[in-house]
Amino acid sequence: MSVALGLAAALLGAGCGKKGPPQAPVRILPRPAQNVQVRQVGGDIVVEANLSLSRSDGTPLGPGATVRILRMPPTATLRPGMVSARYLVATFQKEAKLIGALTGSALQQAAPDGHLEFRDTQALTEPGASKGGHFMYGIQVVDERGQKSLMTVPIDIEVTESPAAPVHLTVATAEGEVRLAWEPRDPDRKGELYNVYRRSAAQASEPRVPLNSTPIPEHAYVDKSFQYGETYRYTVRALPSPPPPLRESPPSALGEVRPLDIYPPKAPTGLAAAVEVRSSEWVLLGEVGAAETSFADAAASPGVRYHYAVTAVDGASPPNESPRSDEQSEMRPVGEGAAPEGASPGR
Numbered sequence: 558m559s560v561a562l563g564l565a566a567a568l569l570g571a572g573c574g575k576k577g578p579p580q581a582p583v584r585i586l587p588r589p590a591q592n593v594q595v596r597q598v599g600g601d602i603v604v605e606a607n608l609s610l611s612r613s614d615g616t617p618l619g620p621g622a623t624v625r626i627l628r629m630p631p632t633a634t635l636r637p638g639m640v641s642a643r644y645l646v647a648t649f650q651k652e653a654k655l656i657g658a659l660t661g662s663a664l665q666q667a668a669p670d671g672h673l674e675f676r677d678t679q680a681l682t683e684p685g686a687s688k689g690g691h692f693m694y695g696i697q698v699v700d701e702r703g704q705k706s707l708m709t710v711p712i713d714i715e716v717t718e719s720p721a722a723p724v725h726l727t728v729a730t731a732e733g734e735v736r737l738a739w740e741p742r743d744p745d746r747k748g749e750l751y752n753v754y755r756r757s758a759a760q761a762s763e764p765r766v767p768l769n770s771t772p773i774p775e776h777a778y779v780d781k782s783f784q785y786g787e788t789y790r791y792t793v794r795a796l797p798s799p800p801p802p803l804r805e806s807p808p809s810a811l812g813e814v815r816p817l818d819i820y821p822p823k824a825p826t827g828l829a830a831a832v833e834v835r836s837s838e839w840v841l842l843g844e845v846g847a848a849e850t851s852f853a854d855a856a857a858s859p860g861v862r863y864h865y866a867v868t869a870v871d872g873a874s875p876p877n878e879s880p881r882s883d884e885q886s887e888m889r890p891v892g893e894g895a896a897p898e899g900a901s902p903g904r
Contacts, residue, residue, distance in 0.1 A: 587700045593696055622660065719805075722795065723776075732820040857889050
């Protein structure tokens, strides 16, 4: 007996490391969604979030990963701000309805650049929600092995009856401007605001951010941030009230335009000449860069009065040339030697 006990004690002593309380193993879980937001577009609720699709140790999730979107109506005693976030999440996780489970190609389509955009088209079909109601939304990421991320803290939105989309959108171009105008579908509805959206012809998804920094009450907008030669598609959405939360109508019909630079630059001013030439028609003497403001005509002959003018040319293709500046005349005094034959203009 004593030999067996001694051997057991020796084995225990050999396996013992640093003394201290036992440590729980570190759990490696999928990283939760970040920056969850909800907004209303027409009768749809759009749920957005940033997804890393990786685990807490930095390893990427496999192709079988799933993003789950859940929804439930708040109650009189259960909604954000009324209870602790921990209790809210725990209750939401037990009682919320699963309304979307995105995996594979569906997940890639909904979050092609790591930004999830999911449309809940069924919220307003819930009993008693035909014209509005409150809903809470949460997101959970599940990896291919069934390990779940932390549930996001539910986000609450009050859904309202959506205003109608604006109508009769027109798009016109002017120098340096794309001008938009539209009309409300219901002229008797007061207090509506508007957001203007733009995307290039190559952009498949709808833009997330409007061109205007804050909703506008006018029925017109001027876009000055475009590029000539690009094709753009514009839409306008009506808002019943300022955000947050962001609640918008469906988009108006598309207005498409391809602005072209057909506008010549302004004529130069302040021309002065030391010597000038005059002939029956204007002759191009040379060109200088945009930063240059002088030119020397080394080929001018003494005793001949020359007339000079300057034009500006932009970088469009084909280039646009401005009208000529005011004329200036000058004559090289007789006695000055003419430039050698074949000399070219220079500075």
